[in-house]
């Protein structure tokens with residue numbers, strides 16, 4: 532995982548829990564700041580940091596990942612407002628993940644491995660997003676999607692109907708149809 536993500540985790544944790552809690556978390560994970568934005572850190576180190584934040588807060592790993600995803604969107608917006616501001620709703624924004632947002636990430640951070648999502652509409656007019664990654668960070672994805680929905684004042688409603696952690700080949704999120 533690129534250092535920019537560890538740095539972002541630090542910003543979110545400091546904002547939410549304070550400097551001391553964050554310092555305890557990085558010490559527990561055996562890491563030290565500053566993180567190098569461009570360096571690729573082993574996933575084990577990133578996971579240790581998330582686990583340390585979870586321990587610090589007394590929550591599970593999935594909840595910590597979801598919290599990080601929910602917190603990250605405001606920072607992504609501050610870093611790259613143009614990626615958000617041309618859209619009127621969350622679906623239009625999310626639909627640019629594969630073609631615009633993550634390709635931009637791979638250009639800015641060579642070696643980054645951001646995931647591609649599958650997009651489809653079901654018979655009920657809901658948006659079905661599929662996620663697959665060896666990192667299996669679906670709780671992080673869920674938090675990012677929910678916060679993206681909130682960013683556009685869309686109701687933050689989704690169902691996580693398939694999950695790699697439950698033995699499915701990929702994760703599937705069903706986003707409730709937007710009011711038109």
Ligand code: HEM
Nearest residue numbers: 532533536607614636643644645646664666668672675676
């Ligand atoms: C402007 C918005 C966004 C930016 C700038 C951004 C940027 C990034 C970056 C830098 C990484 C780390 C890649 C690496 O270190 O190898 C990443 C990973 C990831 N991104 Fe995005 N992202 C954005 C929006 C989203 C949204 C809305 C989702 C919603 C699902 C998403 C899902 C993920 C996931 C799940 C990962 C973890 C990597 C993995 O699954 O293997 N991102 N993104």
